[in-house]
Amino acid sequence: MENRTKINAESGKQDLHIIREFELPVDLLFKAHEDPEIIEQWMGTHVLKLEGKKHGSWQYQTKNQEGKVMFQANGAIHEWIPNEKITRTFEMENMPFGVTLELITFEKLTDDTSRLHIHVIYESGDKRDQNLKMGMVQGINMAHDQLQTVAGKLK
Amino acid sequence: MNLRRDVFQAIADPTRRAILLLVATQAMTAGAIASNFDTARPTVSKHLAILTACELLQQEQNGREIYYHINARKMKEVADFIEPFRQMWDDRFNKLEAIMKNYKPKK
Numbered sequence: 001m002e003n004r005t006k007i008n009a010e011s012g013k014q015d016l017h018i019i020r021e022f023e024l025p026v027d028l029l030f031k032a033h034e035d036p037e038i039i040e041q042w043m044g045t046h047v048l049k050l051e052g053k054k055h056g057s058w059q060y061q062t063k064n065q066e067g068k069v070m071f072q073a074n075g076a077i078h079e080w081i082p083n084e085k086i087t088r089t090f091e092m093e094n095m096p097f098g099v100t101l102e103l104i105t106f107e108k109l110t111d112d113t114s115r116l117h118i119h120v121i122y123e124s125g126d127k128r129d130q131n132l133k134m135g136m137v138q139g140i141n142m143a144h145d146q147l148q149t150v151a152g153k154l155k
Numbered sequence: 156m157n158l159r160r161d162v163f164q165a166i167a168d169p170t171r172r173a174i175l176l177l178v179a180t181q182a183m184t185a186g187a188i189a190s191n192f193d194t195a196r197p198t199v200s201k202h203l204a205i206l207t208a209c210e211l212l213q214q215e216q217n218g219r220e221i222y223y224h225i226n227a228r229k230m231k232e233v234a235d236f237i238e239p240f241r242q243m244w245d246d247r248f249n250k251l252e253a254i255m256k257n258y259k260p261k262k
Binding site: 005 | 247251
């Protein structure tokens with residue numbers, strides 16, 4: 001079960017790749033990216049809006065226990081091909097990371113296994129590295145309890 | 156002294172991570188940093204001293220004020236800063252997989 005998720009981020013480049021193989025048929029893998037209720041369960045964030053279609057848009061939001069918004073992100077959907085590909089932009093609101101372009105491909109390996117490949121393109125190499133470092137410092141996963149406690153102390 | 160281990164100990168503390176997060180976007184004085192926390196000022200000073208000692212933060216004199224800013228080079232050195240990012244996605248994907256393995260389509 002170790003290192004099933006791979007991140008390729010070559011130094012000096014402005015993109016990175018997140019690759020993971022699942023013991024799931026590709027249609028279930030796609031479903032997990034399509035159904036707001038399921039997204040909320042594994043992303044740990046509330047789906048305010050998700051229009052799974054070309055020219056659609058999406059918005060996610062996470063609040064802490066006191067109801068304060070800790071994380072909000074949004075973007076536009078450029079391409080939505082069920083069981084194959086989602087192309088979208090991603091922007092974390094009120095954070096200095098800029099906008100990323102995300103090319104998310106879903107690939108059938110066997111009837112019961114599939115591969116997810118997220119190609120993330122940042123505005124610059126520096127923005128990418130800054131974002132990754134924030135991942136270390138902060139953890140983008142706002143559902144993380146410890147972080148919520150810390151963040152709750154910030155005014 | 157194992158400096159690398161010290162760096163990880165430094166970032167293992169939630170308050171110190173919050174400080175790094177604050178200072179990441181702009182250089183700040185100790186007072187400005189402390190004003191973001193409920194913790195006592197000396198406690199924040201102690202955290203700043205630790206972060207400075209392991210070179211994650213740098214001090215810069217600007218007139219009468221000392222500003223703290225992130226030492227980007229050192230942050231880069233922190234062994235494989237991609238790992239926490241990878242771990243985060245791995246956790247999410249494990250969850251996704253577990254949920255979908257039990258998924259029953261709504262009839």
